[in-house]
Structures are given as structure tokens and as C-alpha cells.
Amino acid sequence: MSKTTGIDLQSSTWHPFNSQKVLSHGERMEAIVGEQYLPPVVLNLDVSGKCQYKCPHCHHRRLQVKSKLMPDLPKRLVHTLPYFLRTWKQNGHGVKGCCIVGSQGDALLYPYLPKLLQDLHFEGVQVGLVSNGYGFTDQLLNHTAFYSLFTGFSMDAGTKAGYERVKGCPEGAWKKVLKNIESLTSIIRNNNLRNDVGWKILILSDTYKEIYESCKIAKDLGCRYVQIRPADLPLTQLEEIKIPSVMESIQKAIDELEEEGVFEIVGIRHKFQPNLTRILPSYCYLTPLTVTVTSDGKAYPCVDRRCDEDTLLADCSENGWVSLKEVWGSSQHLNIIHNVINCKGKGPSCSIRCSNYGYDKFFLNYFVQDNVDRNMI
Ligand code: SF4
Ligand code: SF4
Numbered sequence: 001m002s003k004t005t006g007i008d009l010q011s012s013t014w015h016p017f018n019s020q021k022v023l024s025h026g027e028r029m030e031a032i033v034g035e036q037y038l039p040p041v042v043l044n045l046d047v048s049g050k051c052q053y054k055c056p057h058c059h060h061r062r063l064q065v066k067s068k069l070m071p072d073l074p075k076r077l078v079h080t081l082p083y084f085l086r087t088w089k090q091n092g093h094g095v096k097g098c099c100i101v102g103s104q105g106d107a108l109l110y111p112y113l114p115k116l117l118q119d120l121h122f123e124g125v126q127v128g129l130v131s132n133g134y135g136f137t138d139q140l141l142n143h144t145a146f147y148s149l150f151t152g153f154s155m156d157a158g159t160k161a162g163y164e165r166v167k168g169c170p171e172g173a174w175k176k177v178l179k180n181i182e183s184l185t186s187i188i189r190n191n192n193l194r195n196d197v198g199w200k201i202l203i204l205s206d207t208y209k210e211i212y213e214s215c216k217i218a219k220d221l222g223c224r225y226v227q228i229r230p231a232d233l234p235l236t237q238l239e240e241i242k243i244p245s246v247m248e249s250i251q252k253a254i255d256e257l258e259e260e261g262v263f264e265i266v267g268i269r270h271k272f273q274p275n276l277t278r279i280l281p282s283y284c285y286l287t288p289l290t291v292t293v294t295s296d297g298k299a300y301p302c303v304d305r306r307c308d309e310d311t312l313l314a315d316c317s318e319n320g321w322v323s324l325k326e327v328w329g330s331s332q333h334l335n336i337i338h339n340v341i342n343c344k345g346k347g348p349s350c351s352i353r354c355s356n357y358g359y360d361k362f363f364l365n366y367f368v369q370d371n372v373d374r375n376m377i
Pocket of ligand 2: 280281284286287302303304305341348350352353354355356357
């Protein structure tokens with residue numbers, strides 16, 4: 001059997017969902033393997049505890065991570081974050097990005113979001129913002145266009161009826177969100193800004209038949225990417241999804257709609273089994289490349305296991321960001337990674353999907369076993 005001896009430099013693999021990007025942080029990966037953690041590349045941040053929607057899959061996820069209603073991120077923490085991220089450095093490595101996401105609430109409802117976007121930008125921290133897209137104001141649209149690298153809209157449907165079924169959203173939300181996306185891509189286009197607007201689709205039993213339509217609308221509205229991925233669903237709901245039909249719709253959308261460099265449809269199939277259930281790595285090395293802070297000011301190593309108190313790294317609500325810096329790379333942190341997350345070396349047994357599956361292979365093959373003879377260029 002022949003082996004692949006290279007990657008096709010012409011093919012369209014150069015997009016933000018390509019897991020190979022982790023190799024650009026090789027020095028930090030090597031440090032993790034040597035148990036000398038450098039600052040994380042990215043801080044994932046939940047800012048809001050409120051949401052106007054009631055998505056059933058969100059509720060299911062909350063049950064899985066046993067999370068509760070959250071407060072908004074305290075004012076003191078948000079105002080000190082940009083400076084903290086710029087100055088948290090070790091051996092020339094610092095925090096590069098901040099991904100403002102919605103897990104327990106929607107980021108657009110957070111009153112200090114416009115200032116946060118601006119301050120992070122001017123402190124040299126790249127920003128990703130993911131939301132349901134409903135709460136955009138004119139000011140937020142402008143700040144997002146100018147100060148974010150990536151803006152994701154969680155859409156999950158391709159029709160008004162489907163959207164209302166899977167979102168539990170206010171009346172008129174579908175139309176309002178589509179208008180917001182169009183306004184954002186117009187500001188980006190009119191100002192020659194980089195367009196990384198992403199339309200995100202979770203494969204759900206209620207709307208998987210709308211995937212093609214969803215991609216078509218995303219393209220019409222000027223989005224740069226559609227990202228399609230499985231959701232954390234109860235098994236009974238997962239079994240209602242006809243996977244061959246999902247794959248057919250995605251292929252049709254790729255064949256008919258994609259334009260390289262303009263509009264691309266990407267998935268993360270390598271992170272899931274063919275039946276859309278999750279895969280866990282045999283050892284989880286990745287987490288010290290990221291850190292996740294929930295809106296109550298608590299810091300956790302893994303974005304998927306946020307709110308899992310067994311993995312709690314620090315509570316910054318009392319003493320500020322210094323609590324996170326102090327625990328980073330400490331014996332307490334190593335203990336959480338090795339003994340809690342990796343079950344005393346046996347490997348992880350996380351009960352939730354693993355957004356980071358696949359990165360472990362780069363750790364193993366490049367930095368633990370060096371199966372590629374990486375210094376023999
Ligand atoms: S929009 Fe996001 S935060 Fe709000 S209910 Fe849905 S999944 Fe949860
Ligand atoms: S879900 Fe588990 S295995 Fe995956 S990155 Fe998080 S802690 Fe590691």
C-alpha cells in the first residue's frame with residue numbers, strides 16, 4: 001500500500017478549521033510534553049449569563065456539564081483582561097487570541113462587549129466572536145467588523161420554520177439575524193476588511209434536511225465560511241439523523257456553491273466517528289494551549305469541560321487574573337491534566353464531545369515519538 005508523502009499545496013486546506021495549524025505552536029507543544037507550560041495561545045471567554053434563545057441542544061449540554069445559571073463576567077475582570085493578556089508572557093511566548101463565545105449565555109447581550117473588542121484589538125490580541133447573532137446593534141456590528149478576526153453565527157437551519165424549531169427564539173429572530181449578517185458583511189466589504197464571517201451549522205435531527213439551503217443563504221449573505229459539525233445530542237436524537245442524506249447535501253453544496261478563497265464549506269469529520277459520535281484521544285495533551293474562563297470568573301483547562309468543577313484551575317472572581325497566572329504550570333495544574341483529565345495516565349474519559357480531538361496525534365507523532373524525524377528537513 002502506498003503512503004501519502006506530502007500535502008497538496010494547491011488544495012483548499014488552508015482554512016481556520018484545519019487542525020494542522022497547531023504545528024505553528026511547536027515550541028509550546030514541546031514545552032507541554034516536557035511539563036513546562038508556556039502561556040496558552042488562546043483564552044476562550046464566556047462573558048454573558050443571559051440568552052434570548054432556548055435551544056434544546058444547549059439545555060442538553062448544560063445537563064451534561066451540570067452547569068447552572070451564570071452571572072455576567074464582572075466589570076473588574078473584563079476591564080483588566082486586555083492588559084493581562086498582553087502582559088502574560090514567558091520565554092517570549094504570550095497569549096495571542098481571545099475567543100469570545102457563548103456557552104451559558106449569548107455574548108452580544110454583554111454590556112461591555114464593544115469596549116472589550118476594541119481594547120483587545122489595541123492590545124494586539126486577535127479576537128474571535130461567536131454568537132446567535134440576534135443582539136447586534138449598529139455599534140457592535142462596526143466594532144465586530146473592525147476588531148474581530150473571526151465572527152461566527154450559530155445558525156443550524158436553512159428556513160425560518162426550522163430555525164424556530166431548533167432555537168426557541170423570539171418572534172422575527174430569523175429575519176433579524178439574516179439582516180445582521182448582511183450588514184456585517186457589507187461593512188467588511190465596504191471597508192476592505194478581512195472577511196472571516198462564519199455560518200455555523202450543527203447537524204440536528206430537526207434541521208439536517210436544510211443543510212443545502214442553509215449553505216445557499218450563507219453564500220448569498222456574503223459569509224466566507226460555512227462550518228458544519230455534529231452536536232452533542234442524546235443518542236435517540238442522533239439516531240434520527242440520516243447520515244447518508246447529510247453527506248449528500250454537504251457534497252451538493254460543495255459542488256454547486258463553493259468558490260475557493262471566497263466561499264468555502266468546511267467540516268471537522270476527523271474529530272468524529274462516521275456515525276457522528278465523538279472520539280476521545282488516547283492521551284489528552286492539548287489543553288495547556290488554551291484556557292477557558294466562564295462568566296463567573298472561573299478558569300478551566302478544556303473548552304468542552306468548562307463548568308466541570310473537578311477540573312477547576314482557578315477562580316479569578318476574588319483576586320483577579322493573577323490567580324490564573326499563578327496556577328498555570330503549577331503542580332496543581334499538572335495534577336489536573338495527568339490525574340483528573342487523563343485519569344492517572346489511562347487517558348481521558350470525558351463524557352462530552354471533544355472539540356480538540358486530532359491535535360493529540362500531532363503531539364504524539366512530532367513531540368513524543370518524533371515519528372517524522374522532524375529535524376531532518
Ligand atoms: S443561542 Fe447559544 S447560549 Fe443561547 S440557548 Fe442557544 S446554544 Fe444556548
Ligand atoms: S474533551 Fe476531554 S479529551 Fe477532549 S480536549 Fe477536553 S479534556 Fe481533553
